[in-house]
Amino acid sequence: MRADPMPPQAVPLGHDAVMESTSTSPDTANDRLQDRVHELADELGNLLIRQWALETYLGLRHADPVHEPRPADELAAYAGTYRIFSDIITVTVDGDHLLAKEKATAEVIAQLGSDVDADEPPAPIGMLPGSGDRWVVPSGPSRGSKGFFTRDGDGHVIGIHYHGRFVPRVES
Numbered sequence: 001m002r003a004d005p006m007p008p009q010a011v012p013l014g015h016d017a018v019m020e021s022t023s024t025s026p027d028t029a030n031d032r033l034q035d036r037v038h039e040l041a042d043e044l045g046n047l048l049i050r051q052w053a054l055e056t057y058l059g060l061r062h063a064d065p066v067h068e069p070r071p072a073d074e075l076a077a078y079a080g081t082y083r084i085f086s087d088i089i090t091v092t093v094d095g096d097h098l099l100a101k102e103k104a105t106a107e108v109i110a111q112l113g114s115d116v117d118a119d120e121p122p123a124p125i126g127m128l129p130g131s132g133d134r135w136v137v138p139s140g141p142s143r144g145s146k147g148f149f150t151r152d153g154d155g156h157v158i159g160i161h162y163h164g165r166f167v168p169r170v171e172s
Contacts, residue, residue: 034058047144064144065136067126069096075127078149082160082167089160089167091125098125098135100162133157 034054054060075093082089086108090101099122104112123142128134133149142163150159150166159168 064138065128065146067097067136067138068129070127072096077157078133078160080157081170082162083170084165084167087167089162091160092122094124097127099123100125100160102162 072093072095075096075098078098079091079093082091083105086105088103088105090103092099092101101122102120120141123137123140123145125135126138128136128146133151135147135149137143137145145163147161147163149157150161152158157169159166161167
C-alpha cells in the first residue's frame with residue numbers, strides 16, 4: 001500500500017485521467033475503482049497500468065506466468081508462417097523457446113503507408129507448463145501477452161491465437 005494514500009474522492013490513473021468516487025463505502029468505492037482500472041487498462045491496452053494500479057491502490061500483486069523451456073524438436077511443430085489479412089507472423093525456434101516476428105501485409109502497408117517504427121524485434125514466446133499449447137511472452141514490449149496454438153483432429157498445428165486473434169497457418 002502507499003505510504004501517502006490519496007483522498008478517496010481522487011485517484012490518479014495517469015497523466016490526465018482521474019477517477020472520482022461519490023461513495024462513502026470503502027468496499028463499494030474499491031470495487032468500483034477496481035472495475036474502472038480494469039476498463040481503463042483494457043481501453044489503453046496496457047497491462048502495466050493495470051498491474052501498477054492494482055498493486056499501488058489495492059495491494060494486489062500480479063504473478064507473471066512462468067514459462068518452461070522445451071526441447072527444440074518439440075517446438076519445431078509450432079514453427080511456420082501464420083497469416084490474416086493484416087499480418088504475417090513468422091514463428092521460429094530459438095533454443096528452448098520460440099520467436100514470433102509480426103509484419104504488416106503489403107495490402108495494409110499500401111493502405112496505411114509504411115511506418116518505420118512498425119518493425120519491432122521478434123517477441124519471445126515461452127510455452128506454459130504442461131502438455132498443452134498455451135504460451136506467454138516473458139519479456140519485451142508485449143510482455144505478459146498470452147495465447148495458444150490450435151491443432152486439427154490429427155494433432156497438426158493449424159493456427160495461433162495471437163493478441164486476441166486467430167491467425168491460421170499457411171504453407172511456407
